[in-house]
Amino acid sequence: MSRQSIPLKIIRKRFNDKIYCTGLIFLTVALIAFLIPELFPIDDEDEMIWFFLNHAITVGYFLTLWFSGRLRRGREGLHPFFLFLLMFLISAYALNRFIPIFEVSAPWFAVTIILCSVNYFAFAFIRIAPVPVRMVMFFLLGLSICCFLYMAIYILPFTGIGMLASFFFGISLHTLVPLLFFLYTIRLFRRSNARRKPYKLAFWSGIGITVLIVLVYTMLWGINVVQINRDYSRLSVRRGRDPYLPAWLQVAAHITPNPVTEKVLKAELVYTTFNGWDRLFFNFGSSLNWNEARKHDPLVMIASTVCGTTAMTGEERIHILKSLYDSRYEAEERLWSGDDLQTTHVQTSAHIWPRLRMAYTEKTVSVKNNSIVRRRGQWRNSQEAIYIFHLPEGAVVSSLSLWINDKEEKGILTTKAKADSAYKTIVGTERRDPSVVHWQEGNTVTVRVFPVMDNEERQFKLGITAPLSLEHGALIYRNIYFDGPSAGSTGEDVDISFETPPADLERSGIFSKGKDGQLTASGPYSADWQVSFKDEGLDHQIFSASNKTFTVAPYRKELAAADISDVYLDINSAWSKQEYNTVLALIRQKRIWVYVNEMMEQVTDQNKSDLFEQAAGRRFSLFPFFEVSQPVNAIVITKGVANSPSVDDLENTRFMDTLKGWLSGGQDVMLYNLGGELSPYMRTLKECRTFRYDQGDIAALKELLDAHRFPASIENDQRIVIESAGMTITETPGTEVSTAPDHLQRLFAYNHIMHAMGPRLLTGGEESDSLVAEAAASYVVTPLSSLVVLEKYEDYERFNIKDGNNSLKNASLKGKGAVPEPHEWALIVIGILLIVYLKFRPVSFKRVADI
Known part of the structure; x- marks a missing residue:
């Protein structure tokens, strides 16, 4: 017989074995029965039926093996018996859905079990496999014996109970599955050319490497x-x-x-x-x-x-x-679970004003609850969707919509306390349709949507007014990304339009250019994309409303005298030894301080290296501004670490209590950032206007120190600075014809409120009625105000949430232009009346003549 015919003979022998072929059919049906509840929405009763089908298939094939005599010694029953064991394993995992002995397996372990199961099936054909493949199979056999030994030990406390309760259709015997696999794997090894040294080596290598990894x-x-x-x-x-x-x-x-x-x-x-x-x-x-x-x-x-x-x-x-680990979303406070939620689609629509360095973006998000009604007549599975949106510095949420009964319902701006009370009351006890967006520290907002019912999809829309980022002569629009329910298979459509054609446009590869210069993209959701173009300067444009006029102008630093005697170095792992030594050489004539072990230590030639090693050994730093003895004559030099604690993490600590006391004293200190993103802690303090701020490299710092100058804070009640966009927005009394969009007022209002609240954002205190009114008039989400959508008009009345008439209302892509002033409305009305008069005047005269 030729060597080529041996594999065909072995294969033909296997498939001529009716018991073995029956096992293959049963195994296929069992696998399909197991996967159906995973792939299709069914209730608990039906899922139990699918388990009993798995169990019945397993028992049926075992009885087939028993009565056929294939379980007796010498009847070649080992490979059919492994088909039975694989069915038994599938049945055990189906039972685990109802009696969860094992939690959901880690991905690597699930893949390992699947590989081992395929390997057991393949052993029936090992004689036709090449030697290298056989080596791999024996290696996997060694890995398998370790896995099932572990599972047998883990489930051991249940095994005794399983034996005692086996009279109940044998269901509890599923606890024996890992032990049976362990024992029969040893038998399979002995029966499969185990005497040959290479295969022994592969088998024991599988065991050895597994043990070594453990x-x-x-x-x-x-x-x-x-x-x-x-x-x-x-x-x-x-x-x-x-x-x-x-x-x-x-x-x-x-x-x-x-x-x-x-x-x-x-x-x-x-x-x-x-x-x-x-x-x-x-x-x-x-x-x-x-x-x-x-x-x-x-x-x-x-x-x-x-x-x-x-x-x-x-x-x-x-x-x-x-x-x-950037896990703030996982730790967000919840009223209801969101375990089964998935983000299914994101529609991003943006309009950019290049000559105003600002953009308005609408994010329309669809979220689906993948769970189902498990039993007829059971309460439906209501879940709460929570999203954390990361906004650019100085940006503000200016609109919110929630689709209720397939109709878009717009949010109403109210105080944060009222919105929170309404949302928690309705969600906690009444299970109806609210949505709310709250401001959070660190340029983030939280959107909550409830309820997302089982096997249903909800949709909400968030509007963000944001400045562009000015970097090295280019304006950059970055995607506003979010943390929320799984976005692994989320689709995204993007369209970006421009008020005026941008110069030297550069875009991510996902974009194509459409009509009128519009950018479009369609594909999987991506959090990280951007569009950039040349900055051509700011136009002198105006928005006017309620007898107030808002204009933009370039931000130019105004340097003020700075008599610096003390320099505080905020050292952490972001600093290099070279940077440290360069800065020390630059400021050697001043007193230099480093904070280590909760003590402010003065740097000397003797201790400078030790202090750096201690301080740089920390992943992040939380500089204690309250330890600065003379804030007026002090400068703090820092470098940021993105993943570090926020101010919220420091609540109820002695550090935070002391810092609040220091902030309430109205202290003023200079902070210089040597580069990189500010830490969440520093970013929040910057939002609170805690210090005079500047950033740059060491050379720019040297220029400031040599000139004894430092940028002054030029913000006041009439002017705010958006440093990232290199511009200021000024409010003046009066009325003019508007040439800019209302987003100019919204940006001014948000940043003015942040400036006016200052350290009170952290220290607390009474809310200013004028600031609340400013937020309401501009319709922006701030530490004092939130947007909320409720299901019924009666709900708004019950919680005393009223929509003001004299406000900008929700922002909209369709309303990009300016809002007419009262006198402009009067002119429009007079014009309409004049047109009506001229149109119908001849008819009136004719009727008089006929009389």
Whole structure:
């Protein structure tokens, strides 16, 4: 017999085996029955039916093997028996939907189980596989034995119960599946040319490498846990005094973010851990506010069992995750779950005024609830959609719409307290249709939509008035991105129009140019795209309303005298040693200070290196402005780190209480940013107009210091500065013909309110009626005001939410032009009456003549 005919003979033999072919058919049907509830919306009753179908198929094939005698020794029943085991495994995972012994598997483990299952099927044809393929198959067999041994040990506490309760249709026998796979994998290895040395080597390599990975991961886990616990314990009792900052924050400053550290912090919040027998049986939920699906990761389970978890509380770990891993969305306070929500589509429409350095953007977002009604007559699954939009500096939300019964309902601007009260009351008890958008620190806003019903889609629209970014002679429009329900398969359509043709237009590759210079794009959602063009300067344009006129002008720094005697260096991991030494050489004639270990240390030739090593070892810094002894004669030099704590994370700490006391004293200090994005902490303080600010490189800093000058704060009640756009907006009394859009007033109002509130944004205090009225007149979302959409007119009356008549209302792409002034309205009305008079006057005279 030729060697070429052997593979065909083996294949023909397998497929002539009726029992084996029956097993293949049963396995295919079982797999389809398992996937249907995953791919199609069905209720719990129907899903239970699909499980029993899986179970019946498994039992049926086992009985077929039993009565056919293929389970007896010497009857070549091993490979058909593995088909039965694969059916049994599928049935076990179907049962796990109702009795969740395992949480959802980590992606890597799910893929591993699938590979191992395919490998068991392939072993029936191993004799026709090339030697390298056989090596891989034996390697996977070694990996499989480790995986199922782990699962057998994990499920061991349930195995005894499963044996005792097996009389109930054998359902509880599913607990034996991992053990059966473990035992019969050993038998499969012995029966499959195991005596040949290469295959033994591959098999034991699979086991060895798996064990090595587990050991290395466990070691890394242990190092992280020991380091975190040591720092946490040391900082909790340091010097026996009340520290400015809590221990978790000091720990966060010294953590090196990596995947293992992240899972250490998420242990028990997200990842299942072994923490006593009660945890093993009932570890299926958490009372902490963390919006991420729970997972089962064998590496985390083993490592946490061997090395334990951190001593920090869940709330403290959430603070660190928010600070270091940009996870603020997951920690957002929720009234209802949003686990099954998915962002399905984003429509971005923008209009840009190049000669005003501003844009208006509308984001229309569709969100779907992928869950379904599980039982007939059951309460429908209502979920709450939450989005955090990241706005450019100085930008403001100026419109909100929610679609109710397929009709767009526009938001009404009211105080933040009223909007919050209405939303929480309706969402918490009445389960009807509200939406609200609130201002948040750090140039962000939060949009909430409720309810998103099971298997239904909701749509809302957010309008943002924003300045463009002026960088090196170019104006840049960046996409306004969001954190929210999964956007992995979200589609996006973009269209951008220009008031005047832009010069030297550069755009991301996703765009194509349409008629009238309009840019369009269609495809998967992308958070990171931009459009840039040459800055051709500002036009002298005017918007006029309510006897006020708003104009734009270029921002030119006005330098004021600066007698600097003390320089404070805000050192963190963003600084290089070279930058540090260069700055020291530049300011060597002044007193230089660095903040380390909650103490302000003066820099000397003897300690400068040690101070830098200590300070630069921190991932981020929170400069204590209250430690500046003479603010008028002091300058703080900083570099920012994007992922670091925000002011909100510091609430109820001694540091924040002391800082608020310092801010309430109206202190003024100079801050120079050496480059990069400001940290969230510094960005919030900048929003509060806490300091005189400038940024640039070391050479520009040298010029300022040599000239004993520093930019003065030129903002007042009539003029605001939008530094990122290089422009000012001025308000003057009077009325003129409007040539600019109403967004000019909206930008002025928002930034003027931020300037007027200043440190009161943090320290609190009475709300100014005039600022509330300014926000209402300009229809902008601020720390004092929010936009809300309610389902019924009666709801607005119940919460005393009224829409003012003398306001700009919701912004709109269709209303890009100026709003007529009262006298202009009068002229328009007179003109219309004159046209009517001239049209009908001859008819009137004719009727008189006939009489």
